[in-house]
Amino acid sequence: MKTGLAALIHPKSNDEFFASYLKNLPFVVHANQAHLLPLTELPFLQSLKVLLKSWPAAIQAHLPDVRDEASSIDTTPKDAQKLFDNGMGLLFNEAQSLSPVLQMWIEDMRKDLGLSSLTYGRCLIYATPDGKGTAAHFDQNINFVVQVHGTKKWWIAPNHHVDNPMTRHTMGQACDPELMSYINAPLPIEMPEEAELFELHAGSVLFVPRGSWHMTEAQGDALALNFTFTAPTWIDLFSAALRSRLALSPEWRETADGVSDPARQDEAERKFDYLLSTLVADIPNWRAGEILGATEF
Ligand SMILES: [Fe+2]
Structure with a gap:
């Protein structure tokens, strides 16, 4: 059984993946159920209800105003269900702390990608109610999404406004002063027209390139597992x-x-x-x- 990157992108090859990765282009694989079983069969991923029962720590609930991590509150599993039922997305951070399997996949993927041992790799679980999602933004991270339940639409566009950002930014929000110092062009307040749509179903895997603009919307309640890598830049190593x-x-x-x-x-x-x-x-x-x-x- 494959693990790490090869399992995630099966039946496509690592060569096909790296052709996109090195150009910072999105990469998607659909209907990859069999090789994802070690992940999708994790007991706490069987449903949101089970996840809430298994989760030992605080959960981030995204407030409806800007639909973004920048506007969130910490909540308990009991209150999280109510907030979800009222249309708020939930984020379960550092999910690998629940699972040696996830820890192994993070480390395997880091090596497969050739990232530094100083990389901060982690798993995030997103529970998104029907019709909700995240506002347009970019992240400084390298991100892989495994859709576990439901359907989620992702719009992704290349970022011509800033190359290799070292922090995240949400459209319409205040810009980090250091980020402001190296942008190529004023940051937009609407998703670029060239955005490409990816529709993820259970078993779909999406690579979201570092720094690319993206926004999401769930169709029906959705649950996704993310592998997120914050890798050192040359600046960090130096x-x-x-x-x-x-x-x-x-x-x-x-x-x-x-x-x-x-x-x-x-x-x-x-x-x-x-x-x-x-x-x-x-x-x-x-x-x-x-x-x-x-x-x-
Ligand atoms: Fe993001």
Whole structure:
């Protein structure tokens, strides 16, 4: 029996998948029931009722105003059913904490995708009432959706407004200041016209590319299991290496003294310039293999 990526995208091949993945294009597989059985047969995924009974932690309920994670409340399993019956979507975070099977699939998929060992992988379960879904947004994550029960429509469009975002953004909501600093164009308030529609049924699997615009709507009550990977960027790998390198130096570990005191600011800048000059002298000796060797192998 296949596991990880190969099981998820059966009967398509990993080569077919990577052709889309490397171009950041969506990828969908339908009617993949047999290879998903280790997931879809998990006891707590049999129905929303069973899931609510099995769930040991708080549940996020999405308020109807913006239909988004940005507007949610934490609730108990008992109240969650009532909120769901009143049209609110539910999010069960870190579902792998209930299941070694999910933990194994996350780790297998991370390796299959070739992502860093510093990747934060997790499972999310979304319960979505009939006619509800999420408002148009993008995420910084790499995401796979396994539709377990019901039908859900996904609209996905390439994101020409920002490449490789490092945070999520919902259309019409305030924009993160760092995200704002590297957008290509003003962020839209409506889904781009080129959005493609994917209709997921039980057994469908959808890869949602990092940063792509998407919105969803359930047809009938729906339950989906997501595998979500927050993988380090080159910035993250470099920053981590830089920090561990600088941590070896007693001078870099000094308190950054005097930086806000006008009387001592010149001295503080001289000190900082000196430290930067030692770094500039050191960087030509850095090798990617040595940095990755410390984290990946
Ligand atoms: Fe999303």
